[in-house]
Amino acid sequence: MDVMRRWLTFVTTHSGLLPFLILITVVPAHAEQWQKLNVQGYVNDFAGVLNPATAQSLTRLCTEVDQKAKAQITVVTIKSLDGDSVEDFANHLFQKWGVGSKGTDRGVMVLLAVGDHRSRTEVGYGLEPILPDGKVGGFGRDMIPLLRQGDYGGALLQIVSQIALVIADDSHVSLDSLDASHVVPGTRLRRGQEVHLTMGQILALIVVLIVVGPILIRFLGPFFLLSILTGGSGRGGGGGWSGGGFGGGGGGGGFGGFGGGSSGGGGASGSW
Numbered sequence: 001m002d003v004m005r006r007w008l009t010f011v012t013t014h015s016g017l018l019p020f021l022i023l024i025t026v027v028p029a030h031a032e033q034w035q036k037l038n039v040q041g042y043v044n045d046f047a048g049v050l051n052p053a054t055a056q057s058l059t060r061l062c063t064e065v066d067q068k069a070k071a072q073i074t075v076v077t078i079k080s081l082d083g084d085s086v087e088d089f090a091n092h093l094f095q096k097w098g099v100g101s102k103g104t105d106r107g108v109m110v111l112l113a114v115g116d117h118r119s120r121t122e123v124g125y126g127l128e129p130i131l132p133d134g135k136v137g138g139f140g141r142d143m144i145p146l147l148r149q150g151d152y153g154g155a156l157l158q159i160v161s162q163i164a165l166v167i168a169d170d171s172h173v174s175l176d177s178l179d180a181s182h183v184v185p186g187t188r189l190r191r192g193q194e195v196h197l198t199m200g201q202i203l204a205l206i207v208v209l210i211v212v213g214p215i216l217i218r219f220l221g222p223f224f225l226l227s228i229l230t231g232g233s234g235r236g237g238g239g240g241w242s243g244g245g246f247g248g249g250g251g252g253g254g255f256g257g258f259g260g261g262s263s264g265g266g267g268a269s270g271s272w
Helices: 002-013 015-031 052-069 086-097 133-142 144-148 152-171 199-220 222-229
Strands: 043-045 072-078 107-113 118-123 266-271
Touching: 043 052, 052 072, 052 152, 072 086, 072 152, 086 107, 086 118, 086 266, 107 152, 118 133, 133 144, 133 152, 133 266, 144 152
Parallel strands: 043 072, 072 107
Antiparallel strands: 107 118, 118 266
């Protein structure tokens, strides 16, 4: 009782300190919110918005990217930022978990704050050359229609697939777990990687070939046109993905933890 009485006496005689006392008891709750989140794997659905099939598909894809391209992608969903900015929250959590490997810093974090309608893709130092802010921002805008529909799983599959495709292309590997249907047509790659065309694009190509094809054959010969249609030299390997869903790829091993990667705040944020 004496302790309580002395505390009340202190507060009443130092009323000017009351706002400060309130501030120091409230602010740490926001600042430490990201510190309370412990990594669960490649997929960390703290908001509980992903069904098991989607979480498994994302895990398979992230596992294969880690094993084949030596880059780590993690997905995080939370209910609220609790007053923090999405940029600070993502960067602090990225640094705490160490996404990517120390030294190479090839890590990416895709964060959705569902209640705040905010998103952030945080890119590690080592992937900034192939995933610049503008490209990552475009991927984020591509998933806005799905986010507005409440299809958080579909949105995450889309953006993670596009990020994985760029990383795989740069590393000259193919990803068996990547479904082409989740990649937005027109995704720009560093090399000549195959991208499935929409029906409208296919019809337009057919019309062009019907009109221009005879002229090319007449002046340049049939073999020139054939080389265009087959992509040139017909080389195999490198890049690309196989369609048909998330069928088993990535091999064994599972999630072994992140490796101490770092980010300097590169990436892009968005809202929906």
